Amino acid sequence: MPGLIGLLIPLEWTACTADTEHEGFAPGVASFCSRPLWDGAPVEINNQLFQAVIGAVLVIGFWLWMAHGHKVVPGKRQFFGELSYNFIRNGIARDMLGHEYRKFLPYLVALFSFILVNNLFGQFFLFMFPTFSKIGYAWALALLTFVVYNGVGIHKHGFVKYLKNNTIPAGVPWWMYPLIIPLEFLSNFIIRPITLGLRLFANLFGGHLVILVFVVGGTLLLTTTEELAGKPIWLLQAAGGFSLIFSFALFALELFVSVMQAYIFTVLTAQYVATALADEH
């Protein structure tokens, strides 16, 4: 199964775009192309789907493991589980949503853990690829959040009142309405889901690309055997070594960005739900 072996050595890719300029090892948009899981597999059954499924299995396994055999006085495992759970429960849900947080807790817990695990795949062996740098996955979650916050808003206030709440801020004079209503509508119903998905995607896409540049580029420079643009070989090799060492710093940064983006996505979802539920915008 060359596809499964390819999962272990994820630095090789084939082009999936018209971008023929960056074929082979050169990092670019083509670096994010998927590969069928095995020869002859449908293009949809690819390495990225495989790692997304693994991510989901890990998340489900983690939570089920943490949720079983609870005692009033927690042991080490339960303590860690409660720590993780409370980070979302008290740190995000309760802070953002007040007394209604309990209803949205499953959504937020699932959201945070799914994004976090898939983001961390970008820094860990076997995968070395953040799932959400494929925008399809990011759009899926952004769209779901969009449906959820509008759904609960409409469910609570009714369609007209919800629309009014979210397009006419309190205390705006009537003659400002022609300006404010389109702006608010754009901001609350179009910009929000798009930025939510784009933010997650772009952070991971960019981060992964930078890592590819430093790792792949550094490797090429380090192993170069001919002069490039009049630079001596030793200088190229030194630059390659430096960029490889520097890539560790980038990995650390990406680790931080991965956690950060999972957190931001969850916090913003909670924030949007809270706004939708609020009586006055």
Place this chain on the structure above:
Amino acid sequence: MSPLELDLGPLLPEHLSELIAGFILFLIIFAVVWKFVVPKFEETYAERTAEIAGGIEKAEAAQAEAAAALAEYKAQLAEARNEAAKIREDAKAQAAATAAEIRELAQADAERVVASARAQIQAERAQVVQELRSEIGGLATQLAGRIVGESLEDDERARRTVDRFLVELESQPQETA
């Protein structure tokens, strides 16, 4: 180039399947977390809260019980003290009463002794007087008979005279006294 022909590059999903896979995987995770994970954690928290609240309640109850017991003991102690004081008072009063009674009895005894002594003396005196009277009467009659030279013993008149004399004699010292 119209916007529809714009190459969005990586901003469009490579395959639509990504979107669907994202949906399905997330919904599966959500369902599991919703059905099994969150209720379990919340149940644990509720249990813990109940246990802590129950513990506090129990401690409060114990404290209240202890306070009640203390109050009861204090009340009992005060009661006992009161009772002891009362007993002491009673004893004192009783002792005083007994003393008074004894004193009274003694006095009465003494009075009785005195009275009986007096009565005895009176009786003895009366007896003596009686004896003296008859003796004196006899002696007087004897003496008078000797003086007069004849027996006056059987004479009714003489005896009356002697009696009269004696009565006079008897009443004389009382009048002079």
